[in-house]
Amino acid sequence: MSFTDQFLNKIISSLNNNYSDNFDYMRYGQGFNKLRYKTFSLIHNYIGRYYIRKSIINKFIHLLSGYTEKFEEVYSLYNDKYSVELMVDLLAYYVMGQRYIKLNCNSPDYWTNIKKVEKISQDDKRIESSFDGEKLTYHDLKMIGLPYEVYLNAVCIVREFMLKQYEYQRYGMSIKADKDDIVIDAGACWGDTALYFAHEVGSKGKVYSFEFLPSNLKILKNNLSLNPDFRKLIDIVERPVWSNSTDTVSYTGLGPGNKIVTNSSTKEEMVTTIAIDDFIEMQNIPKVDFIKMDIEGAEIPALKGAITTLKRDRPKLAIAIYHSIDDFVDIPRFINDLNLGYKFYLDHYTIHWEETILYASID
Secondary structure, eight states: OOHHHHHHHHHHHTTTOOOSSOOOHHHHOHHHHHHHHHHHHHIIIIIOSHHHHHHHHHHHHHHHHHHHHHHHHHHHHBOSHHHHHHHHHHHHHHHHOTTTOOOTTOSHHHHHHHHHHHHTOEEEEEEEOSSTTOEEEEEEGGGGTOSOEEEEOHHHHIIIIISOTTOEEETTEEESOOTTOEEEEEOOTTSHHHHHHHHHHOTTOEEEEEOOOHHHHHHHHHHHHTOHHHHTTEEEEOSOBOSSSSOEEEEEOOGGGOEEESSOOOOSSEEEOBOHHHHHHHHTOOOOOEEEEOOTTOHHHHHHTTHHHHHHHOOEEEEEOOSOHHHHHHHHHHHHHTOSOOEEEEEEOSSSSOOEEEEEEOO
16 A cells, blocks of 8 residues: 555544543643643534644645655655554644644553653752753662663653664664664764663773754763763764864754754854764774764754765664654655665654654664
């Protein structure tokens, strides 16, 4: 069955759904949760579903009118049943929203893990982040069997350390950072991925973590200092990855959502880029085994700056593709068009739209 047929069937079969438990209060807050759902329920149940359905169908048609051929191409690239079904579910969620589509991550195990982390949160020990005024709480994760101490929120801990966002482990396929690997961690943010990778690669491995936002770097360095055994395996590179090196760009956004901007006229908050290929050459790194990218929509330029490394080493890849619909299709197509023999897989790590990861491996 084609992608279009699968997608249409998913939309039609979901029109009578009305989920009331499909909301991430950890991300959006309890108060907003209640207000939003009360208002939506009144509209949904008493005014009628006609206009809501009409809006969904219009969005469905608009999406397919611009992307049908690309969707079909990407759909054919995925190498297992889970990935192709997830692609359909994610795009249905994009069109219909949380009232109609419940993603696989919204499971009893997910909420059990959230509660497990909340129980060990030390609310008297917090640090400020620059993301919507959020305060990050200290957690000694050794209390739940994980070898880290961190200042993070519960959702981030569950996603990175318990769900293992940068591993694909399904149908016997394993794509992950392994013992002794050299890892490029592009978009290190608060240091959670750096710590996770350091744990996976062990004492003979190495993690190069790229992060440039000063507020993120402060938290990242603090988190690494709490974990000295892992810290010695991690090199922090305070520049954004890009297609070219030495470009001077500005950046916008706060916390994990910062973006670099190439056409800004402002002279404030400037930073100099680095291409992965140039970095590998400058550091004389003999082989890269794993590349992770979550860099707020800059993944295509960063991949262009890593083409030599991709061709030389054919590393395992874990690339975020949720920042736009264009990335959802263009990133797998870009990698596939290099003709390096990659096989593609897809997974997702929240109950909402964000945190979709494209995995690629030669094996």
